[in-house]
Amino acid sequence: MILEIKNLHKIYDNGTHALKGVSFSVKEGEFLVVIGLSGSGKSTLLRSINRLIEPTSGNVFFLGKDITHIKGEELRKVKTQIGMVFQQFNLIKRRSVLSNVINGKLGSLGTFESIIEKYSDGVYQEAYKCLETVGIFDKAKVRADSLSGGQQQRVAIARSLMQNPKLLLADEPVASLDPATSNSVMQYFEKINKELGTTVICNLHFLSLVRRYASRVIALKAGEIVYQGLPSDIDETWFKTIYGEEAEEVEIR
Amino acid sequence: MIENPELELHPQQLIEKNKKLEDKFNFIKAVMLDIFFVYYSILVLQRAIYYKFFLDLRELPFSWLQVTVLFAVSVVIGISWASTRTSLSCRLFGIAKDNRVSKWTTEIFGWFLFDITFIAGWIVTKISIVSLFSPEGLNGAERLFSALFQPNFGIFDDALFAMIETIYIALVATLISIPPTLLISFFTARNLMKENKLSFTVYYILRIILNFIRSIEPLIWAIIFSVWVGIGPFAGMIALLVHTIASNAKLYSEAIESIEQGPVEAISATGADRVQVVWHAVVPQIVLPFLSFTIYRWDINVRMATIIGLVGGGGIGTMLMQYQGLARWREVGLIVIMIAFVVWVMDYISAKIREAIY
Ligand SMILES: Nc1ncnc2c1ncn2[C@@H]1O[C@H](COP(=O)(O)OP(=O)(O)OP(=O)(O)O)[C@@H](O)[C@H]1O
Numbered sequence: 021m022i023l024e025i026k027n028l029h030k031i032y033d034n035g036t037h038a039l040k041g042v043s044f045s046v047k048e049g050e051f052l053v054v055i056g057l058s059g060s061g062k063s064t065l066l067r068s069i070n071r072l073i074e075p076t077s078g079n080v081f082f083l084g085k086d087i088t089h090i091k092g093e094e095l096r097k098v099k100t101q102i103g104m105v106f107q108q109f110n111l112i113k114r115r116s117v118l119s120n121v122i123n124g125k126l127g128s129l130g131t132f133e134s135i136i137e138k139y140s141d142g143v144y145q146e147a148y149k150c151l152e153t154v155g156i157f158d159k160a161k162v163r164a165d166s167l168s169g170g171q172q173q174r175v176a177i178a179r180s181l182m183q184n185p186k187l188l189l190a191d192e193p194v195a196s197l198d199p200a201t202s203n204s205v206m207q208y209f210e211k212i213n214k215e216l217g218t219t220v221i222c223n224l225h226f227l228s229l230v231r232r233y234a235s236r237v238i239a240l241k242a243g244e245i246v247y248q249g250l251p252s253d254i255d256e257t258w259f260k261t262i263y264g265e266e267a268e269e270v271e272i273r
Numbered sequence: 274m275i276e277n278p279e280l281e282l283h284p285q286q287l288i289e290k291n292k293k294l295e296d297k298f299n300f301i302k303a304v305m306l307d308i309f310f311v312y313y314s315i316l317v318l319q320r321a322i323y324y325k326f327f328l329d330l331r332e333l334p335f336s337w338l339q340v341t342v343l344f345a346v347s348v349v350i351g352i353s354w355a356s357t358r359t360s361l362s363c364r365l366f367g368i369a370k371d372n373r374v375s376k377w378t379t380e381i382f383g384w385f386l387f388d389i390t391f392i393a394g395w396i397v398t399k400i401s402i403v404s405l406f407s408p409e410g411l412n413g414a415e416r417l418f419s420a421l422f423q424p425n426f427g428i429f430d431d432a433l434f435a436m437i438e439t440i441y442i443a444l445v446a447t448l449i450s451i452p453p454t455l456l457i458s459f460f461t462a463r464n465l466m467k468e469n470k471l472s473f474t475v476y477y478i479l480r481i482i483l484n485f486i487r488s489i490e491p492l493i494w495a496i497i498f499s500v501w502v503g504i505g506p507f508a509g510m511i512a513l514l515v516h517t518i519a520s521n522a523k524l525y526s527e528a529i530e531s532i533e534q535g536p537v538e539a540i541s542a543t544g545a546d547r548v549q550v551v552w553h554a555v556v557p558q559i560v561l562p563f564l565s566f567t568i569y570r571w572d573i574n575v576r577m578a579t580i581i582g583l584v585g586g587g588g589i590g591t592m593l594m595q596y597q598g599l600a601r602w603r604e605v606g607l608i609v610i611m612i613a614f615v616v617w618v619m620d621y622i623s624a625k626i627r628e629a630i631y
């Protein structure tokens with residue numbers, strides 16, 4: 021088991037009970053997709069895993085170790101092993117693609133070295149290799165915000181690849197992209213999952229993408245898991261349970 | 274297990290509970306504001322309008338006893354008035370009864386406050402149309418203006434030198450201010466400092482100090498430093514420096530507070546340490562605003578350096594002061610023209626540079 025979540029609760033300061041006792045585990049090499057309505061707690065779940073937010077109670081085990089309450093240096097070391105990709109890409113807009121990718125390595129570089137930005141050749145080679153993996157080798161020197169949305173998301177993926185992550189979290193990575201671009205970005209996640217063997221946990225909205233890429237699905241509803249299983253097993257009934265009676269599946273391709 | 278008493282209340286109850294609490298606070302605020310309004314009206318009526326205008330007294334009588342008694346009276350009136358829930362403040366805080374009385378009191382008392390304030394202002398400023406248009410006064414003004422419009426170019430080289438001095442004072446003050454301002458601004462940015470108690474205390478204390486420094490005008494700093502280090506350009510420069518650091522630290526830290534959080538999260542999620550997060554996620558987002566503020570500040574400082582010169586901060590202001598003291602208006606005319614020109618040029622240049630940056 022690469023990741024185990026046990027009875028996780030999150031109550032935000034304003035009283036919102038966003039996660040109500042979520043438990044599941046993830047095997048190495050899985051492509052786990054989390055689905056659910058807006059506000060069902062998908063982001064909260066992902067962010068609790070790499071501790072962008074502090075869970076209220078429950079435990080998170082990463083590679084068999086309880087990481088729920090670790091702090092400081094120990095937490096940083098764990099974070100270097102978990103990559104994260106966001107819906108809004110979150111690149112440093114005014115910096116080059118290359119330096120954005122190198123940012124993924126910060127956790128394993130010395131503070132001083134990273135401030136004067138004199139990196140060894142190895143670091144550059146690695147960065148170029150990551151860019152090659154996502155197919156934008158030739159854009160290394162341009163400013164990040166001059167790229168299209170899909171390209172920016174690929175840079176963000178390259179940045180997390182730079183960490184050599186054991187686990188890759190993706191919070192609605194294609195929600196602000198058009199359908200065609202979404203598909204091509206998802207293919208890079210698939211490639212990373214299949215070729216590098218990186219475990220992926222990804223929040224998605226569109227069932228067509230889920231069916232195509234997920235090896236397993238978890239559905240959240242109001243902070244609780246209501247479905248766990250194969251994507252192909254989500255039939256009409258399950259769909260209505262997850263998304264509500266009025267929902268109808270829209271086909272995107 | 275999780276403990277959260279708030280969750281046990283039904284949301285509707287929670288909302289009602291909060292509303293009651295809010296009403297209570299609003300009432301307390303309304304009472305205090307009403308007391309203030311009443312006290313203010315009494316004092317203005319008594320001191321400005323009665324003593325100063327009707328009795329035309331030079332020295333206004335003052336006794337603590339009287340002031341205290343008047344305050345006590347205002348408290349009584351204020352509390353009883355607010356309790357009727359028809360007062361002006363009740364209306365301002367949205368807790369007034371919705372009837373004719375409260376509508377009328379608001380209107381009448383609102384205008385009353387405005388009127389007595391305006392009348393008192395008139396009396397205090399000693400507005401006098403007569404002296405504005407007296408023949409004597411007009412004569413003097415005419416002499417002055419005709420001299421100003423015939424500037425004496427004989428002192429041009431001296432004035433030019435003084436002008437350059439002023440520009441340099443402003444430039445040096447601005448340049449030296451950059452490193453300390455940068456450093457301080459990180460410690461006064463709420464989003465970077467709120468994490469633990471110690472850093473929040475530092476943040477708080479620094480903010481208070483900066484607010485204090487900033488609330489003292491550069492002119493007054495110049496007076497302080499001209500006593501401290503002696504009259505001259507150096508005093509002017511330090512005065513500007515102090516004020517620049519305090520003002521720009523505020524602007525800088527506001528820029529830091531308004532950065533996008535996304536990149537910051539993304540970088541800290543990679544396992545970067547705090548220094549790295551600041552350097553690689555915060556700094557790239559703020560260099561341009563910082564640069565722009567700093568250039569604008571140089572522009573402001575040139576103007577301030579002129580004013581500071583008036584109290585002995587060196588440069589063109591000091592020169593202006595000297596000629597004005599001697600009533601040599603033609604020389605003053607030249608200096609004024611030069612100042613206007615330089616200020617205009619600086620304004621133009623700094624606007625252009627800032628445009629180019631963005
Ligand atoms: N910082 C926060 N403070 C308070 N409440 C929050 C915060 N973040 C999220 N919530 C609340 O927690 C619940 C779950 O939010 P979350 O963002 O995890 O949902 P989501 O499934 O990711 O939704 P979406 O599809 O819209 O991204 C929501 O009700 C939301 O309003």
Ligand SMILES: [Mg+2]
Binds near residue numbers: 063064192
């Ligand atoms: Mg979300």
